[in-house]
Amino acid sequence: MVADLPGFPGATGITLAPESGLAFVSTTGGFYGRALGRGRVRALRLADLKTVADLPAGGFPDGSAWVPPLRRLFVSNERGGRETMIGGEPPRVLKTLPLGGEAGNSAYDADGRRVLVNVQTRRELAVIDPRTLRLVGRIPLPPGCAHNHGLLVDDADRKAFVACDGNARLLTLSLPDLRVAQVDSVGPDPDVLALDPARGLLYVAGEGGTAAVFSVRGARTRRLWRGWVGPDAHSVATDPETGLAYFPLADAGGRPLLRVMRFVAHDATAGRAPRRP
Numbered sequence: 001m002v003a004d005l006p007g008f009p010g011a012t013g014i015t016l017a018p019e020s021g022l023a024f025v026s027t028t029g030g031f032y033g034r035a036l037g038r039g040r041v042r043a044l045r046l047a048d049l050k051t052v053a054d055l056p057a058g059g060f061p062d063g064s065a066w067v068p069p070l071r072r073l074f075v076s077n078e079r080g081g082r083e084t085m086i087g088g089e090p091p092r093v094l095k096t097l098p099l100g101g102e103a104g105n106s107a108y109d110a111d112g113r114r115v116l117v118n119v120q121t122r123r124e125l126a127v128i129d130p131r132t133l134r135l136v137g138r139i140p141l142p143p144g145c146a147h148n149h150g151l152l153v154d155d156a157d158r159k160a161f162v163a164c165d166g167n168a169r170l171l172t173l174s175l176p177d178l179r180v181a182q183v184d185s186v187g188p189d190p191d192v193l194a195l196d197p198a199r200g201l202l203y204v205a206g207e208g209g210t211a212a213v214f215s216v217r218g219a220r221t222r223r224l225w226r227g228w229v230g231p232d233a234h235s236v237a238t239d240p241e242t243g244l245a246y247f248p249l250a251d252a253g254g255r256p257l258l259r260v261m262r263f264v265a266h267d268a269t270a271g272r273a274p275r276r277p
Contacts, residue, residue: 063105173210
């Protein structure tokens with residue numbers, strides 16, 4: 001144990017900003033803080049884990065995206081329907097942008113030099129210019145996507161992925177045109193998406209306990225596996241060096257658990273995909 005840092009009530013996520021030597025932690029303030037709009041974003045200095053900024057971020061700061069060239073953070077305020085934009089040294093709130101609906105996750109499209117935000121109650125993607133901090137476009141999503149929440153940009157394969165937690169669907173969008181190229185089914189309540197770029201694998205975590213693994217290389221996205229991981233498995237992270245996937249479970253048989261899994265590729269001699277990673 002390196003450190004135990006108190007004072008992060010209702011923490012929802014963390015985003016690393018290595019170019020600035022910081023980590024940004026989003027908190028809702030717990031149940032009452034969420035109701036009163038007391039969400040915050042705290043910037044921690046990675047060298048010593050000291051707080052260097054504590055900034056307001058609306059009622060429910062959730063997903064965030066780091067833009068390395070500009071050293072700016074874009075934070076989705078899900079309950080307030082706004083995007084909070086943070087930058088500068090020390091970090092400060094640069095602007096708060098209304099989106100007209102609940103803000104799901106945010107992602108940075110490096111080639112397009114734009115930030116994408118799921119506006120989940122409008123079934124669309126908002127497009128923000130990270131330099132001017134202006135809303136420059138809205139991309140409608142098909143009716144087959146209910147409540148677009150999870151979002152990930154795969155710069156190497158020129159794709160973006162949207163998880164629709166209202167009807168358990170995964171959209172594959174082509175870049176740069178953001179055209180929906182494919183719709184796949186996943187487990188109930190998909191949330192966080194994680195990419196293993198070394199192996200070309202996309203992991204989709206689901207609050208219903210089911211995860212899915214997709215191959216993202218090539219023209220089409222192919223589902224390789226779907227199965228049970230654990231209760232409320234809504235987050236996932238991958239290690240590109242080892243190929244391991246990490247699922248933190250808040251309550252697995254009465255105790256918190258970090259489930260570490262490895263996807264086993266299809267065995268052509270067996271004639272079927274593996275039952276579990």
